[in-house]
Amino acid sequence: MTNPPRRMKIGINMVQNGAHNSGWRHPDADAGIANDFKGYARIIKAAEEQKIDFMFLADGAAVRIPHKDAEELSRHGHIDRFEPLTLLAAVAAVTDRIGLICTASTTYNEPYALARKFASLDHISDGRAGWNVVTGWSEEEALNFSRDALMDHSERYERANEFFDVVTGLWDSWDDDAFVRDKAEGRYFRPEGMHLLNHKGPHYQVRGPLNLARSPQGHPVIAQAGGSGPGRDLGARIADIIYTGQKDKGIAQEFYADMKARVAAAGRDPDKVMIMPGIMPIIGTTEAEAQAKLDEMKSLVHPAVGLQLISKMFGDLSDRDPEELMPLPLPESNGVKSAIVQWERRLERTPMTIRQVYEEISISSGHNVCCGTPAQIADLMQDWFEDGACDGWNLMAPYMPGGAEDFLTLLMPELRRRGLAQTDYAGDTLRSRLGLELRPNLRSGDAQSASDEAIAVSH
Template identity: 55%
Template sequence: MNDQPRKARQMALGLNLVGAGAHGGGWRMPDAHAGAAIDIRFWKNMARKAEAAKFHFMFWADGIAVRSSAKDEEQLSYDSRIDVFEPLTLLAALSAVTEKMGFIATASTTYNEPYNMARKFASLDYVTEGRVGWNVVTSWSEQEALNFGRDSHMEHGSRYRRAEEYMDVVFGLWDSWEDDAFIRDKTTGQYFDPARLHTLHHQGEHFRVRGPLNVARPIQGYPVIAQAGSSGPGQDLAARTAELIYTMQKSRDEAVAFYSSVKSRFARFGRSANDALVMPGMMPIMGRTPQEARDRFDALQELIHPQYGYASLASSFGDLSAYPVDGPLPPMLADSNAVKSAHGRLAKFLQGREMTIRQLYQALAASGHHIIVGTPGSIADEMEDWFVSHGCDGFNILPPFYPQPAEEVFDLLIPELQRRGLFQTDYAGNTLRENLGLPRPAHGAMRRNPARAAAGH
């Protein structure tokens, strides 16, 4: 019998970093660093501070295009999410100034080849000493298609079918070598044990990949797999492959329903619901008093330029620029090939509501994520409510601009969560998996042959 007290459940926390800030008007705040997106000194300082606050990871939601539905360059010129670092490059640099915190970067299965992606993430797992994760996306913007020789974005269902095969290929490539394959025996001259090499020889609907990968098996077995889709196919892909599920929910009840829905799918794929963490995005707008927080929120909302607001709604409404910004919304488009789940949630959100164009784009100012306005204590109250209600296993926190709101999270919100016993005061291990409480996956050969695994191979 184990007499050790059971460790209380604690939140996982990520710092979700978007351009010069996640709020559409944030970069215009008087104390905002408007050029933060490509200031490497800023990012290094942010990484050190996030690690000192014991964040589990920094997270980049990324796309390989200027992702905007602006009708022209004039309208586009009001969008601050234009000049951003490629995240794999950035996380390699930031890993050199940190020791424990992880880094999760977005890469698309639609506009990358699986061999290249498997190689990059395996390499990064060594560069970071086991602290890397991959946010797997299928991409949502037409702009990415136009950068890769296509006239339009791949249909939603097709790109998820491609993604499922893509992940099978990547996992197979990461298992090209068993953990102890590289013997490097100077006496015999043999560099690796050929019995521990597994060449993939994949031939499928979308890919033909021979293998093997020219990188050893990653330190973590596989980098931590995050997945950001919330649609039905997105939830299935998450239940099949993901260990961290990034989602957008705007209320506790929605969060609880999503949590239950996605975790109920795991058994279908032979997995436990405890094999993955659900982490919705959340933007805290913080003040020392409730009024100070509301004043900051109001200031941020007023700084969203109408041209940016029009563009932000175009994927669900089409071009709205001919409509008065304080006039009523026209009907939504029937469907969208972009973020299906977001389009559906928006339609549900608007049911029974009469809103102006300005009111809607202000309501979506955090890219559809949940905004909590209040003091550190009241924000912690709401986070705790979602967490104990099993609406999440933690949060991806999005500062509205930099640096002050991020530093307030480090200095005010994190200590409050720690005081309540809801968040770690130190790292549990050295790798991202260890710190998130996720097991290191066994090599595929061991999973297929339990007797061999039991024998210690």
């Protein structure tokens, strides 16, 4: 029996107001879509019609744009956004098959509360939930959670590993068949089907059990995006999907090979972990039309916005001429270390002006921008996919809704024509549709996990 042909996994990254920082200024943009559920829902339902595997919501619990005052901040469009789990619960009610993945930080949440929220979303959506595990990278978030500064990078990842183990342990609080709800006998669940966690670690103490039955997927799908050494190690240990942001195919191939090797070293099957970079397609019926669209998008970036946007990674360059070459080396940072390393390598090979750097980062949030016809963009996506650089892509729109409509109506049919994208959904859950196995309950049948301690009950 031959294996089915390998196909790309495709996600839609629903960045509020579009991934381009100034996309809200585009003449065809809906500038208020960040707070318009019906507008979001229309795009996600259109993505489902095109058989996109999942939608993804990045998130941060702060206005994370560096700024001196409200006047400086007022030119940015990435300010307002829905709380993602709330939004995905609403999206679950108006969709049927598309996966629902969002970010939640291990630094600014408690394991029990987050385990309960994602398990609830998995039940509500009939097994379509996914958690993008992040540690948080911005000083602005720290200031919203009773901290004076961002926690050190190594400590964030130490906590993240323990946090994840607590959450997944709580997801295994009950056997799949624990809740018998036998009216005649008067028994709601089998006692041996309950498993207390009783976790006591350096950062968390959590007793359990989770007050929710085991969810349809066992565990929601796990995504992760850390590109530093500790981030890669965490992803290799826990993730089903690795989000990444390479622009250069060679660097992408290096990352792909490294992550697959780390997954294997962690005792997992590398073929069951998907590497998915982000891509922003700028699509035209001709190459010239696409380039004109890209030039228009770049023209929307106000210099003050561009310089401010790159200040955390590249330092304060406001006193320099934007036409100067970007100075190297880049300053040290406690934030997204992998992005700094990538940019240093790229600028060493191909020097760019300060303006070129901020225009590119503004338009793509650091991801790959591909400009051309549907066939040209599909060529690039196929080349990376078939040449060991990725297992699929996260599609990003420069503005909403038109930027998303372009790749849904023009690019997706071309990928399906080539046999690279699915023609229909298969399987009952997001896990099964992505070719992943149901996560078994590792504590099922563990006689020691059902505590004899009295459980206090209050009403």
